[in-house]
Amino acid sequence: MKIALVTGTSTGIGLETAVLAAKAGYEVVATMRNTDKAAALLERLPDADVRQLDVTDPDSVRACVDGVIADHGRLDALINNAGAGHLGTIELESVDDVRDVMEVNFFGVVQVTKAALPHLRAAQGRLITVTSVGGVVGQPFNEAYCAAKFAVEGWMESLAPVVGKLGVAVSVIEPGAVATEFVANVRADRDVEALVAGAGDYQPVINGYLARTQQAFSAAQSARECAETVVGALTAAEPRFRYQSSESAAGFTAVKLADADGSAVLALTASWLGA
Template sequence: MSSFPTTPEATPGAASATPDATRRTVLITGTSSGIGLAAAIAAARAGWRTIATLRDIGRAGALREAAAEAGVDIDIRQLDVIDERSVAAAVDGVIADHGRLDAVVNNAGAGHVGTLELETVADVREVMEVNFFGVLNVSKAALPHLRATGGRLITVTSVGGVVGQPFNEAYCAAKFAVEGYMESLAPVAGAVGVSVSVVEPGAVATEFVNNIGLDVEGRIAAAGPYADAMRRYVDRTVGQFLDGAQTPAGAAEAVMEALTEERPAFRIQTSRWARDFTGTKLADGDGSAVLGMTTGWVS
C-alpha cells in the first residue's frame, strides 16, 4: 500500500489557474531517454505532478512524444546537475510554481570506458563530477523541501556501484561513492523524516551506451598492452546488452517501488539478474568471488 496517495491523470497541456498545493510532486533528472524518461511517464501515469528535467531542453522531443502518447501532462524544465546555480533555479522554480516537493529521483549520469594508464586524472574527475557531485548538488538543494513533506530521495546508481568492473574504474568509483554516501546519509535523513533509496539497474536497453560516444575500434587500437583485454571486455559487454538488456520501462518499475511503497528498501535492484549479480559481492566477504568473476571477463 502506498503512503503517497495519487490523483487522477492530467490532460496533456492542461494547466490550472491555481496550483494544487496538495498534489504530490516529484522531480526527476536525466529524462531525455532511458530510465529517466520511462520513470517520468510512469510517475505521471500514477498521478504525480512530474517535473522532468534535462541538461539540454532541446533533447526533450522523445519525452514530449511519450507524454502525449500516454495522455499525461509533464512539466519539462532545464537542469544541469553539475551547475549549482542551475540546480538551485530549478528547485526554487518548482517550489514557487507548485508549492511543494515530495520526491527527487537522481537519474542523470554519464557512462565512461577507460583505464587509468590510458586516461588523465582530469578525465576521472569529470566522471565523478557528473555521476557523484551532480547527485549531491541536487540532493542538497532538495533536502529542505523533502524534510517539509516527509519525502523521498531516490538515486539511480548501477550494479557498477556494487561490483567493480574492468575498464569502468572511474564510472564504478563514482557509483560506489554514491552508494556509500547514500547508505551513510539514509539514517541521518531518516531522523528528519526523509526516506533514502538507491536503485541498481544492470544492462538496460537505452541510449546510455551510445551516449558515451565511444569509438570502440579506435579505443582498442590505442590501448597498447591493454588491447586484448579491452577487446574481450567489449565483446562480452556488447553481447550482454544485445542479448539480455532490460527495458527502460522494466527498470522504471523499481523507481516506482521506491517512490510509492510505504517503507521502501534502501537498495532495490531492477531485475533478477541485477539481484544475482550484486548478491555475488554482497555475500563476498574476502572479495575472491568478485575478482574471480571479473578476471574471467578479460583473460
C-alpha cells in the same frame, strides 16, 4: 498533488520513470540538460513540466529547485537519474578524465540532493537515486564510472539513517544491463575504436571485455522495466534502501552483498542515532 522532480528525462530510464510516476499520481517535473531533446518525453507525457537542469552547474541546480518551489509550493520526491557512462583505464586516460566522470555521476547527485533536501524534509518525502550494479561490483575498464557509483552508494547509505530520522526515505536502484542510449552515449564520450587502437598492451583484455559487454547487452532489460522498479520504490509504503532492477542484477550484486536489500546495514547505523 505530490510533486516529483526527475533528472535526466530526455531518454531511457529517466523518460520512462517520468511517465510511470505521472501514472502513479505524481505531478512530474522532468528535467534535462538540453530541453531541445524534450520531444520524446512530451509525446508520451504532454502535461510534463519540463525544465532545464545541468546537475554539474550549481546555478542551474539552484534555479531549478527554487523554481519548482516557487511554482508548485512543495517537493515530495527527488529521483536522481542523470548520469553519463565512461570507458577507459587510468594508464590510457588523464586524471582530469576521471574528475569529469566524478563530477557528473557523483557531485551532480550531491548538488541536486543538497538543494532538494530542505523541501523533502518538509514533505516527509522520498529521495531515490539510480546507481548501478557498478556501484557494488567494480568492473574492468569502468574504473572511473564505478568509483563514482560506489561513491554515490556510500554517500546515500551514510545519509539514509540521518535523514530517515527526519522523515525522508532514501533508496538506491541498481540496474544491470538496460537497453537504452546509455551505451551509445558511452561510445560518443570516448570513441571505442580509438580506445582499442591506442590500447597497446591492454588491447587483448579490452577486446575481451567489449565482447562480453556486447553479449550482456543483447539480453538487457528494457528501460521501462527498470523504471517500474524506480516507481515501485517511490510508491512503496515502506521503501527499502536497496533495489536491484532485475533478477540478473540481483544475482550479480549478491556475489558481493549478503545484505541484498540494505536493511541490516541501515538497522545497524540507525541504532547509533537513538530513538
